[in-house]
Amino acid sequence: MNEIRDRVEEICRAGAAARREMAAASGQVRSQALVLMAKALRDGSAQILEENGIDLAAAQESGLSEAMCDRLRLTGERIESMAQALLHVAGLEDPIGSGSVTTRPNGLVIRRVRVPLGLVAMIYEARPNVTVDAAALCVRTGNAAVLRGGREAIHSNTVLTSLLQDALTKAGLPRTGVQLIPFTERESATALMEMRGYVDVLIPRGGKGLIRSVVEQARVPVIETGAGNCHVYVDEYADIEMALRIVENAKMQRPSVCNAAETLLCHSAVAETFLPAFRARTRGRLTLRGCERTRAILPDIESATELDYETEYNDYILAVRIVDSPEEAMAHIARYGTGHSEAIVTRSLEHAAAFQAGVDAAAVYVNASTRFTDGGEFGFGAEIGISTQKLHARGPMGLAALTTEKYLIEGNGQIR
């Protein structure tokens, strides 16, 4: 354990030392590094597939589910799409160095400029593409990166990182600009969370358990992402056809993701029309769990408990509760929501405005599916994750979330 900790510290120290060189590189060099990284992946694809095969064999032997094995699996096509992602990020607008300038009455010139955060650490799970993604976002924004992936993908991550590092050195950047922690024991993650002074921000990417443990244990700054207990509220003035489409989409288009809906709140005035129609539309594909009033209309569904309202199912299950007003819907959301994405379906301008003003969440929708909360859908080009915190970044995070500001002041001898 001490050996792991020492090695993690050594890696973080090297990463921290690489910060200045990474930050000093021009936007052109950082962009070119990503182009070289894409080439390295294409050229190294045989090697990548071989190492990924070792991970896959181990995963199958250990009885990992087919869904998990699929997340882990790389193919020629998937390697190509990782390379494409690198090229895409290489072409995005560079946030670094932009800013503003003021001259004060005493002659001081104050420039406020966007600069890299420094050393960005990420802890994530099985998908090896996160290694490439994270490296791309960090290098593009002039940050150094320390990556700690999951046990299942260690061979894949190791070869990917080594190829990316070769490309970094070809671009004239330090090899330590992107480093992988070569351990997957829990201690290596815990050690990384404690690297105050080296790690400028730690971003966990993965399931709720991972994120919660990082948020609770970390002693370095963290950006919390991903927890999404999202609601759709079908108002008494809803267009019922639209509401049916939106609720179905928000819940069922991809239930495993954080912007999928988990609870339907339905106004009592439309419940007798909406709920049977929704039940008929999704029967056999979706399990409903309802409050007592819902069960009076749909007697064959299960009861929803307090626990249901608190749960992010990430599955084909939807809690249903009847409410008597937008206020009651908002009170439910204030109590159980995670501040991610919330939607109202209504034709009432007044109710729409009250909902958008009153719901405290990163994204508040009127007449659209919660599934749109996503960097790509918002037009950001790249997404680091979806922040559910209020400080620093909120909602889908683009490249700017990996930056901070700095004041550069020039004088000619000013004193106070």
Added chain:
Amino acid sequence: MNEIRDRVEEICRAGAAARREMAAASGQVRSQALVLMAKALRDGSAQILEENGIDLAAAQESGLSEAMCDRLRLTGERIESMAQALLHVAGLEDPIGSGSVTTRPNGLVIRRVRVPLGLVAMIYEARPNVTVDAAALCVRTGNAAVLRGGREAIHSNTVLTSLLQDALTKAGLPRTGVQLIPFTERESATALMEMRGYVDVLIPRGGKGLIRSVVEQARVPVIETGAGNCHVYVDEYADIEMALRIVENAKMQRPSVCNAAETLLCHSAVAETFLPAFRARTRGRLTLRGCERTRAILPDIESATELDYETEYNDYILAVRIVDSPEEAMAHIARYGTGHSEAIVTRSLEHAAAFQAGVDAAAVYVNASTRFTDGGEFGFGAEIGISTQKLHARGPMGLAALTTEKYLIEGNGQIR
């Protein structure tokens, strides 16, 4: 202790409940509330002086230093300047509601708007004017505030808060928009730090001990302020006359504040000219503690130890170290600095640029005193504190630091 905790939770719950009403108020109403708060202080000045007298008598009885008593003391003039500060903040530009809008190809209209953080908590020490200041900044930005001041000022803070609350209700805002925690035991601060779900951000204002204990113990989001181990580096190409003025000012104009310099780094090529001149200029007013090379030039000063380089003296003491290059100065700053304010005095464009790029701090000065890192000096109108963290806000924080963003999305039935 449980009683205190329960009462703190009750206050925070009430504060959290007031968030929506505070946020819903127009900029005009929030501004008008501050005007009424100023009037309330002027009208209540006799009452304020009476309660402040009780605090002062207790402070003198308990043997509080004269400097501390002075911080605590209110006078007619000081009450008037609190009222003026309220009116000043009332007139500042409102950050709330500003933002941008995009329409996506699928017709979704995405508005990104600045909104209040929600419930802002502050923990601070003896100065009663912080109560008024904090309330002003929070109300102006549509936040609810929970304030926990120091034991010494409890009577003053209680009467001030009650007057401010009267003004809030006159403005049509909830009395719970600004609340004071009526306890000054340590448990009340600890309880406040644990109010996850109620407190959106906690800002400690005060000495290092207070700030460190908040940063280490808090389970709610914190903005770290104030730690300033600042350096002035006198380069080999410095204008010596300018350097003398700047180092003296940075250290001595007001040594107790966070942007005062604590260590002088002097290039060896100018040390034999600069150091004796600086010593002569400040003799009897400033204690120097030097490295061995410094002591070879100024043999009558004390030795500087590792601890000196780590210390924020906040006093008329300055550590001095001779270095042989800007790189060595930057390495010293990287090791001992707190990321607050750092300065180089030089006529070399190259050294200036290298220093500004290479030093990782909120404010990096060329040929000016570190003492300018301040919301007022930067032209921000109001200052909540000086952030030494990189996430959310860095350097002097204006009103915008008390806000977050929210995405408001309007559709007409869009699904993915």
